[in-house]
Amino acid sequence: MDKQANRLGGAICAGMLFICAGAAAAQTQPPPAQPAPRPRPPACVDDPRYAMQDFTVGHWDVMSGQRKVAEVKMEKVLNGCSILETWMTAQGVPTANGYFNYNRDHDHWQYFWTAGDGDTTYFKGGLVEPGNMRFITTYPRPQGERLEHWSLIAKPDGTVQELSRTTDDGGKTWRTGYDLTWRKKN
Known part of the structure; x- marks a missing residue:
C-alpha cells in the first residue's frame, strides 16, 4: 500500500x-492581437451631409395664404447631428416636436414627429436638389395604403415652402394636403 x-x-x-x-x-506568451479600432466617422459638424437641411434653421411664422396658422422653431442640437423642430400654435404654445437627422448607416435623412395628442409619424427622405428636402411616408387605410410626399423647399425670397402631397392610388393621381409658407421671424 x-x-x-x-x-x-x-x-x-x-x-x-x-x-x-x-x-x-x-x-510569458504575448496577449492575442486585438483587432484594429474602427475609424471614427467625421463629427457631424464636419460632414456636409448633416448641413443639407440647414436652410430651415431659425424661428418662423407659418402662413396659409396671408393668415398665420402656427410658428415653428428649428434648431441644430446634439453637436449639429440633429435638427429639433418645435411646432407651436399661432400664439406660440408648443404642441409637437420633430427630429430631423441624417442617418449615415442608411445614407438617407429621417424625420420623427410626435404631437401632444399622441399622434406620431416617421418619414424617410433626402435632398432632391440644394434647398429641396423631400420626405416620404405611408399610412395604412382600410381601402389601401396612402403615400405622402412631404417637402421643405427654400424659396428665392428667403421663405420656405412646406408642401404635402398624397396619393391613394399608387401615384396615378396626387392631391395637395397643405401648402404652407414659412417666414422668418424678426
Missing part, C-alpha cells in the same frame, strides 16, 4: 508541476 501511495503522490506532484509549468509558460 505504501508503494501505491508513493506512486499516486508522485503522479499528483508530476501533474501539478506540469500545470504550474503550463501556467508559467502562458504568462
Whole structure:
C-alpha cells in the first residue's frame, strides 16, 4: 500500500508541476492581437451631409395664404447631428416636436414627429436638389395604403415652402394636403 501511495503522490506532484509549468509558460506568451479600432466617422459638424437641411434653421411664422396658422422653431442640437423642430400654435404654445437627422448607416435623412395628442409619424427622405428636402411616408387605410410626399423647399425670397402631397392610388393621381409658407421671424 505504501508503494501505491508513493506512486499516486508522485503522479499528483508530476501533474501539478506540469500545470504550474503550463501556467508559467502562458504568462510569458504575448496577449492575442486585438483587432484594429474602427475609424471614427467625421463629427457631424464636419460632414456636409448633416448641413443639407440647414436652410430651415431659425424661428418662423407659418402662413396659409396671408393668415398665420402656427410658428415653428428649428434648431441644430446634439453637436449639429440633429435638427429639433418645435411646432407651436399661432400664439406660440408648443404642441409637437420633430427630429430631423441624417442617418449615415442608411445614407438617407429621417424625420420623427410626435404631437401632444399622441399622434406620431416617421418619414424617410433626402435632398432632391440644394434647398429641396423631400420626405416620404405611408399610412395604412382600410381601402389601401396612402403615400405622402412631404417637402421643405427654400424659396428665392428667403421663405420656405412646406408642401404635402398624397396619393391613394399608387401615384396615378396626387392631391395637395397643405401648402404652407414659412417666414422668418424678426
